[in-house]
Amino acid sequence: MQAPDRAKKPLNALIIEDVEDDALLLVDYLETNDFSVKWCRVDTEEGMISKLKEPWDIVFSDFSMPHFSGHRALGVLREHNSEIPFIFVSGTIGEDIAVEALKSGAQDYLMKDNLVRMRSAVERELRETQSRKDRQKTDRSRARLVAILEASPDMVAILQPDARLEYLNSSGLKLLGLEGVEKEHVEKLNLVDLVSEPFAQQLWVEILPGLQQNKAWHGETEILTIAGKIIPVSMSLLAHNDRHGEIEYLSVTVRDISERKHFESVLHHQATHDALTGLPNRYFLINRFATALELARRHDHCVAVMFLDLDNFKRVNDSMGHGHGDSLLKQVSQRLRNSLRPGDTIARHGGDEFTILLENLKHPDKAISVIRKLREAFLQPIKVGSQDIYVTFSTGIALYPTDGQNVEDLLRNADTAMYRAKALGPSQYRFYAPSMNARGHEFLSLEGDLQQALEQNEFRLYYQPQVDAQSGKVVGMEGLIRWQHPKRGIVSPADFIPLLEGSGLIISVGEWVLRQACMQHRIWREAGFNDLRISVNVSATQFNDRHLMDKIQRAIKEEQMIPHLLELEITENTVMQDPVAVIETLNALRSEGVRIAIDDFGTGYSSLAYLKRFPLSVLKIDKSFVDDIGEVGGDSTIVEASISLAHKLGLQVVAEGVERVEQYEFLRSIGCDLIQGYYINRPLTEADMTDFLVKNATQ
């Protein structure tokens, strides 16, 4: 082999020729025609095969040789998969054979004695080989690109400028549920048909026209599978221009982000909901509340926020353990949720506190109907472990726009109102009033003084007479506490009982009231007023005191009280707190001979039918019902019905707060047993009560 001349066109030629001179003539011809030939001559099949490993640009072959043939040489070359151009150069070839040779894959044939066409034939073959190689390279890289697109986990599509599908990769077919669908059907689809409303609109009206200018759109949206399933996706839409700057085609890459969205929503739920109850948390509520206020401001609506605090939750937690406490909270949450409308928001504020947001209220009173509904929902006990627990809650309500203009103020005011409700005993509700804040400060200073009031002997017991409705004779009295404050004078129990409740002092002050009443009763008995009954109020906190029975028994014994003349007034709500335990205590009191009165009847959420299971003696109809008597639009049928039913259940009925003669007369006419109220007398000091008894006895 000879080295090629670098100034000329290099040509590596394998020459299959038995005659060395013919080969040299050929090379000489090529060299004189501007080729620098690197060549090798073989004349056997083995020789050719051994040389095929080298990088030949062209093969020249004689047609017939003693040990080899041009035909066979062409066969060998093609068997080795070689696409190297093959040119016959022969002295003997006839036209038929030449045609045959071309048919069998040779690129050309030339006569040894006429090589005029050789230069152009070689140049042509080299050119075609090069362009074939280029084409193959392009095909290969195209195939690779398609393979990459097909292997992509994202949907990739090529679209016509009007968004019709031209190509859709396998992931796209899979994502859209188009696997197995005929290609021609797929190609009829438009991207607009494959996205959900309202993105289809946006795509059509805004995004596609905008691509002329913007060239690209990226965003998160939803696509619609052929089966109608909506899948959240991230999408990149690109416009590809032709050389005139017109959109030639579009490409779109779509990534299924369902999993990410799912995790995002899980995270969002965790950040906005309470893990124990699954209810929205404080953060969620504040956001929702802010939106509700915006809307209310715009549409002139009223919004109520209610703060609920479970009564005695701590007792359940402490006595039954946190596991049971959690179970109670979960069940309470469920009941609260079920009692509200879908548009109302209930959130767990923390601990045993819940917040309810009532939007778009027509009237603030609607909040009361909601409280009633909630109370009804809790009439049935909640089973925790093996115990039935009756749940009550204290509620504070603040209203937009009257009680505040922003979330913070309204929540704070609802909280203040809730604390005031809680101080009144279980199951109470209070609407916020600005005076609550002012009184809050006053309360603080009173609270400090209360600590010493008992030691300093500052409490007084006043007595309000109860008379027989028919005869007008005094048959008993209610003991009502007052606080003789050294600086403020007489302080109303409405102002300090909640403080005593809150501090727990009510237990010892309640005991003082009981003993004071029993002691005074003995003094009046000794003065000849023998059969008078005396009643005292027992708050829910006192009722929960496990030493209550013991204290009552000791007071009766030590103050020489006649048990059947002692009456304890408890409210419906005290009864409802824990009915099973209450029945037990009431039975014990009854066996001592002590009478029990239900105070403020009608203000709670029990019914007489419900109360009949308790060993009660007296029903005190609340002043609010008595107030209705004789008023225009007032409804006295409740009073009538209550008295009639109470009598059927063997209860004596006392009407409280009787202020006017027509109330008295009406109550007498419908069979009310006893009357108490300013119409008879206000609560009196013991001295004034003694005078009143004397006067009454002599009338």
Ligand SMILES: Nc1nc2c(ncn2[C@@H]2O[C@H](COP(=O)(O)O[C@H]3[C@@H](O)[C@H](n4cnc5c(=O)[nH]c(N)nc54)O[C@@H]3COP(=O)(O)O)[C@@H](O)[C@H]2O)c(=O)[nH]1
């Ligand atoms: N746990 C205890 N609670 C007590 C005790 N003493 C009183 N209280 C409770 O405080 C609340 C306010 O009591 P008071 O200011 O004494 O008001 C009572 C009566 O004075 C009042 N009343 C009676 N008749 C009329 C009337 O004709 N008009 C009118 N406007 N008010 C009237 O009503 C209150 C009656 O109380 P009750 O029968 O108990 O419902 C009050 O809730 C008391 O219960 C105590 O020692 N312990």
